Amino acid sequence: MTDGTIINPPEDRPSSLWRDAWRRLRRNRLAVAGLVVLAVLVFVAAFGPWLTPYDFLSQNLDARNLPPSLGHPFGTDDLGRDVMSRVIYGARTAFLVAVLVTVVAVLIGVVLGAIAGFYGGRFDKTLMWVTDMTMSVPQLLLVVVINASLKQPISLWMEARYMETMNPLYRNSAIIDFVLVFGSMALISWPPYARLVRAQVLSIRNRPYVTAARALGLTNRIILTRYVMPNAVGPLIVAISAGLGTAMVLESAFSFLGIGVNPPTPSWGNMISDGLRVWTNYPHLLLAPAAVLAVVTVAFNFLGDGLNDALNPKGQK
Amino acid sequence: MNALLDIRGLTIDIDRDSGPARVVDGIDLTVAEGESLGIVGESGCGKSLTMLSLVGLLPNRIRATGGVADFAGKDLLAMSSEELRRLRGSQIGFIFQDPMTSLNPVMRVGAQIAEALVYQSGMAKPAAMERAAELLELVGIPSPRDRLMAYPHELSGGMRQRVMIAIGLAGSPRLLIADEPTTALDVTIQAQIVDLVRDLKDRFGMSVVWITHDLALIAGLADRIAVLYAGTVVEDSPVDVLFERPTHPYTRGLLASLPTLTDKPMSRLPSIAGTPPEPGRRPPGCPFAPRCALVTAVCTTSVPRLAPVAGSAPGHRAACFVTAGEGAS
Amino acid sequence: MTAPLLSIRNLTKEFPVRLGAFGERAATVHALDCLNIDISEGETLSLVGESGCGKSTTGYCVLNIQRPTSGSVIYAGTDIAQLDDDGMRPFRRDLQIVFQDPYSTLNPRMTIGEALAEPILFHGLARKSEIRDRLHQLLADVGLSERFASRYPHELSGGQRQRVAIARALACQPRFIVCDEAISALDVSVQAQILNLLLDLQQKYGLTYLFIAHDLAVVRHISDRVGVMYLGRLAELAPAAALFVQPLHPYTRALLSAVPSTDPRAARTRQRLQGEVPSPLAPPPGCRFHTRCPLARAQCRSDVPPLREVVSGHSVACHAVSSPTATNWEHSPA
Incomplete structure (x- = not known):
């Protein structure tokens, strides 16, 4: 009987969606291991300069190519620099690049994908065409082409600005490297995010609660930001986790090829590249950065898988 | 058979x-x-x-x-x-x-x-x-x-x-x-x-x-x-007997709450209050007790078993302390 | 008769679709074909x-959630079928909808309180300071305690979700609510609760319902008038009492006969409608029911039967039925 009777909610509240996901994630040992590895790495990257026993640039020509020892846990390189310090500093580079690239790519992807999926029409068609084009060209090739074609004009422009303003900032070639390399990385990384968000939005925009919001007369902007997007974040988080790992590998690959971070700034990629040349004599120079890169990549994959299972539970309650 | x-x-x-x-x-x-x-x-x-x-x-x-x-x-x-x-x-x-x-x-x-x-x-x-x-x-x-x-x-x-x-x-x-x-x-x-x-x-x-x-x-x-x-059989009966003489309060409630082509339009339907219990959150005693209009003290403590309904056709059994007479364990 | 609250005139909806593995064939779903209904204030009209x-589709087109292909929906002197989103916004407060599936009708990331407050604040129907009282009252209206607001x-x-969905529809104090299969997905013992709630709210607020359902017993229980639809057209429109006592259209009779009965003996001796509903991609010419109709004649295959009022308030679209007494039922082979 409904008259007068008021239903009370049950006292014991089931846990929230996020808390449920967190609990499922915690039960996944591989994901937790991945999370721990990444936490350690973030800590090391953040506080690297205060943790490293040596400066990553300080050379000691009397102690070149030393094998791992207590003083130099990962040994030293051909200029007598401490490899562990350089690996730690490389973590900073890797994280900085990965986070910057991913943030930019996700921002572009989310905005474009959401608009395309929600409004459809010509914008959607154009966007899909652009993502198809971008994704069909090999990534490395694309970055190399962008770099090759833009590096010189930008350097010239910066030089000109320097002459005008005498601001030393314009003489800093590291900025060009960063902006160019990582800008082009972001440019090739956003299409998958855009496609993912678009697909999510396409499926969510026809859910009854979205139709109900339209029936309430709410504006498209409110519907998109409060009803559609909050329900699309689950798969996006999984994609971001995987994307961070991919961006790190990509950065290493570019640096390995010599188009990314330039020496003497340490990057795992250029360290591997250097190590590869002498690996028969000094395998530790190759092994240290390669092993760390491998561990980090695997950690991101485990975490991504775990997040996927935790956020999209199927067939279990 | x-x-x-x-x-x-x-x-x-x-x-x-x-x-x-x-x-x-x-x-x-x-x-x-x-x-x-x-x-x-x-x-x-x-x-x-x-x-x-x-x-x-x-x-x-x-x-x-x-x-x-x-x-x-x-x-x-x-x-x-x-x-x-x-x-x-x-x-x-x-x-x-x-x-x-x-x-x-x-x-x-x-x-x-x-x-x-x-x-x-x-x-x-x-x-x-x-x-x-x-x-x-x-x-x-x-x-x-x-x-x-x-x-x-x-x-x-x-x-x-x-x-x-x-x-x-x-x-x-x-x-x-x-x-x-x-x-x-x-x-x-x-x-x-x-x-x-x-x-x-x-x-x-x-x-x-x-x-x-x-x-x-x-x-x-x-x-x-x-x-x-809620995971138990509350009534088991030959089909015509069930519709003529529904015995368990849940069966009665279900039948009464169904609009039919012969009831009085616009009237309030007798409905069963509340919702079925979630698995794992069953009450002690009869699982239907919290929603039952005929609930007695024994219903909230003991679980009724399926027992023959006294005076009804053979093969008609219900699990209820109140309407099926005996059956308490 | 007072002026209708809402007049539906020649409402037609066609969906273009693409068929085939590569979408190479274009086709049209004829969902709604020239529908005419007046809905009076305070009544429950069921389809x-x-x-x-x-x-x-009728429900969605009336609310302009789906834009009709042609035809008009007159509400408060305005043809709302022609309005865009902005033009529609002031009318949204008056015209609301409750959906079928209680599990996907609420935004999972919003609390019940947020979901209910959103339309009130958006339309400026209450100040922030008053919102708590308003929520309390809304929840009480649908039989839920205030404590649900934070859930x-x-x-x-x-x-409970369906009660919240009803409260959300009520939030803007509407005059007209479309109930789109609003109880079909609920458990049997809960259906009666929600039906009672809908009846109570109608009495309390003088609501007008367009009740869309497939369960005839439910429809008979809560409707003033019932429209029976077949393949996008009205087959019969009549007061509920008349329709269930004296169904005139052969399709209505078949539908009624298919309703399961709780009398086991009656249930085994019913007449059966053969065949299935033809595809709305290629509806049959003439009367769309003629492919399954026991009375079908040559005329039914070529001419569309108009919806004619054969008794006061009781209209039927069938060539074989000209008045409640002069039907050719008796001569039918079926």
């Missing part, structure tokens, strides 16, 4: 993160040879899981944890998955709720029926196709030979459900289990399917278990009805 | 029919 299927004390648990939660809590059911049993209950009452457990098709993390299910002299719950696989289709046929997702969308329907035959009875492919056409004709599909080559999406919902029934019948089973086979269908098609299954049952003398939430739907189909609530 | 009959949809049962 001989019992073809005899379930005693069946319990089924869901493995939850927080520990096992009981969904089916000691169900007793029998199906005689040639009998049709209707199992009625609301979502979450365990009606589908009970039947799925018999043929080893329970979903992940859900397990039968106790009881026996005697089918033609063998305990189904103790069988290996290989034995069960052989039993499915040949001895026990299954029809599911959603004919769209239960059929393989990329396989022609003829091939799907024939496959069942080839695997079950080792029939040769051409003979199996021949038999598939016969089966389609049997379930009332016009021009069956042409339909053999159709893909599921080319058929309407009612036709797909007929194909499912043909697959269910392929091995000439002794028991056909239909799990809400008409829920997704329109009223007029629903009625056709109910009629079809009744005719087939009469022709082949199979036993039928029909799971549904719609009491009225199986009134015309079942010989006997078992009403399930 | 019944099988899937594909266009009853839900998320996944903490609620199906029936």
Whole structure:
């Protein structure tokens, strides 16, 4: 009987969606291991300069190519620099690049994908065409082409600005490297995010609660930001986790090829590249950065898988 | 009558993160040879899981944890998955709720029926196709030979459900289990399917278990009805007796709350307050006690057992301290 | 007769679709074909029919959630079928909808309180300071305690969610609510609760319902008038009492006969409608029911039967029925 009777909610509240996901994630040992590895790495990257026993640039020509020892846990390189310090500093580079690239790519992807999926029409068609084009060209090739074609004009422009303003900032070639390399990385990384968000939005925009919001007369902007997007974040988080790992590998690959971070700034990629040349004599120079890169990549994959299972539970309650 | 299927004390648990939660809590059911049993209950009452457990098709993390299910002299719950696989289709046929997702969308329907035959009875492919056409004709599909080559999406919902029934019948089973086979269908098609299954049952003398939430739907189909609530059988009765003399307060409430073509329009329907308990959150005592209008002190402490309803027809049993007289343990 | 609250005139909806594995064939779903209905203030008009009959499409087109292909919906002197989103906004407060599936009708990331407050604040119907009282009252109206306001949809049962969906529809104090199969997905014992609630609210607020359903017993219980739809057209429109006592259209008779009865003996002796609903991609010419009709004659295959009022308030679209007494039922072979 409904008259007068008021239903009370049950006292014991089931846990929230996020808390449920967190609990499922915690039960996944591989994901937790991945999370721990990444936490350690973030800590090391953040506080690297205060943790490293040596400066990553300080050379000691009397102690070149030393094998791992207590003083130099990962040994030293051909200029007598401490490899562990350089690996730690490389973590900073890797994280900085990965986070910057991913943030930019996700921002572009989310905005474009959401608009395309929600409004459809010509914008959607154009966007899909652009993502198809971008994704069909090999990534490395694309970055190399962008770099090759833009590096010189930008350097010239910066030089000109320097002459005008005498601001030393314009003489800093590291900025060009960063902006160019990582800008082009972001440019090739956003299409998958855009496609993912678009697909999510396409499926969510026809859910009854979205139709109900339209029936309430709410504006498209409110519907998109409060009803559609909050329900699309689950798969996006999984994609971001995987994307961070991919961006790190990509950065290493570019640096390995010599188009990314330039020496003497340490990057795992250029360290591997250097190590590869002498690996028969000094395998530790190759092994240290390669092993760390491998561990980090695997950690991101485990975490991504775990997040996927935790956020999209199927067939279990 | 001989019992073809005899379930005693069946319990089924869901493995939850927080520990096992009981969904089916000691169900007793029998199906005689040639009998049709209707199992009625609301979502979450365990009606589908009970039947799925018999043929080893329970979903992940859900397990039968106790009881026996005697089918033609063998305990189904103790069988290996290989034995069960052989039993499915040949001895026990299954029809599911959603004919769209239960059929393989990329396989022609003829091939799907024939496959069942080839695997079950080792029939040769051409003979199996021949038999598939016969089966389609049997379930009332016009021009069956042409339909053999159709893909599921080319058929309407009612036709797909007929194909499912043909697959269910392929091995000439002794028991056909239909799990809400008409829920997704329109009223007029629903009625056709109910009629079809009744005719087939009469022709082949199979036993039928029909799971549904719609009491009225199986009134015309079942010989006997078992009403399930929160994982237990609360009433089990011959069909005409159940509608004439519903005994358990839940059955009475269900029947009263159904609008019919003869009640007084615009009147308030007598409704059962509240909602069924979640698995794992069952109250002690009678599971229906918190929603029951006739609740007494004993109902909240002890669990009533199925007992004969005094003064009613033989075979009419209910699990209630108040309306079924005795039965307290 | 007072002026209708809402007039539906020649409402037509066609969906273009693409068929074939590569979408190479264009086709049109004829969902709704020239529908005419007046809905009076305070009444419950039900639309019944099988899937594909266009009853839900009618509900969506009336609210302009789906834009009709042609025709008009006159509300308060305005043809709202022609309005865009901005033009529609002031009317949204008056015209609301409750959906079928209680599990997907609420935004899982919003609490019940947020979901209910959103339309009130958006339309400026209450100040922030008053919102608490308003929520309390809304929840009380649908039989829920105030404490639900801080809960998320996944903490609620199906029936409770449907109560919240009704409260959300009530939030803007509407005059007209479309109930699109609003109780079909609920458990039997909960259906009666929600039906009672809808009846109570109608009495309390003088609401007008367009009730879309396939369950004839439910429809008979709560409707003043019933429209029976078949493949996008009205087959019969009559007061509920008349329709169920004296159904005139052969399709209505068949539908009624298919309703399961709780009398086991009656249930085994019914007449059956053969065949299935033809595809709305290629509806039959003439009377769309003629492919399944026991009375079909040559005329039915070529001419569309108009909806004629044969008794006061009771209209039927059938060549075989000219008045409640002069039908050719008796001569039919069926």
